[in-house]
Every structure is written in C-alpha cells, then in structure tokens.
Amino acid sequence: MSPFLYGCKFMLVNLLIYSYCNYLNKVSNNSLYYLGDWHTHLSSNLLPSPTDYKAAQTLASYLPEDIRFSLITVIFNHFSPKNFKVYNYTQKRILKEVNCKII
Numbered sequence: 001m002s003p004f005l006y007g008c009k010f011m012l013v014n015l016l017i018y019s020y021c022n023y024l025n026k027v028s029n030n031s032l033y034y035l036g037d038w039h040t041h042l043s044s045n046l047l048p049s050p051t052d053y054k055a056a057q058t059l060a061s062y063l064p065e066d067i068r069f070s071l072i073t074v075i076f077n078h079f080s081p082k083n084f085k086v087y088n089y090t091q092k093r094i095l096k097e098v099n100c101k102i103i
C-alpha cells in the first residue's frame with residue numbers, strides 16, 4: 001500500500017473512531033465513553049502493531065483526561081482465540097501489557 005493510500009485509510013479510520021466515540025457519548029448523555037476494543041492478529045505475534053499504537057493514541061486524545069488512561073486493547077490470535085493479550089494505554093503513552101486471564 002502506498003504511503004498516500006495508507007495515510008488516507010488511517011485518516012478514514014480515525015474519522016470513524018471519532019464519530020463512534022462521539023455517538024456513544026451523545027446517546028448516553030455524557031455518561032459513556034469508549035474505553036477499548038479487541039481485534040485479532042493473523043499470527044502468533046500478539047504485540048501491538050504500529051497501527052494499534054496510532055489507534056490508541058487517537059482514541060485517547062478524544063477521552064476526558066480522568067479516564068484517558070483506562071483505555072485498553074485486547075489482541076487475540078485469530079487462529080487460536082484462547083491466546084490473547086491485554087494492553088493498557090498508560091500515561092507514558094505506551095501500550096503496557098496487563099496480566100489477565102479468563103476465569
């Protein structure tokens with residue numbers, strides 16, 4: 001994918017995320033905020049990708065400061081969904097792995 005198309009795709013995704021966050025906030029009368037997502041990776045690499053980092057940074061920028069660092073993302077192995085990792089977007093602007101298990 002060319003850098004231009006990648007940039008356009010990223011901007012479109014950001015616009016959709018922004019619209020979705022605003023929608024959730026509006027329909028809940030400012031009581032709900034988007035706090036995270038989950039998705040799969042098509043490999044056993046469950047580390048956040050550069051796109052995952054950009055998405056987390058973008059989402060965090062739309063959240064009120066008091067909940068900004070509650071943002072999480074959960075990454076599953078597409079072929080083995082029992083394998084997953086959970087990350088929290090921290091004040092250091094990184095996605096830090098959180099110990100989590102299914103009980």
Ligand SMILES: [Zn+2]
Pocket residue numbers: 039040041048049052075
């Ligand atoms: Zn990812």
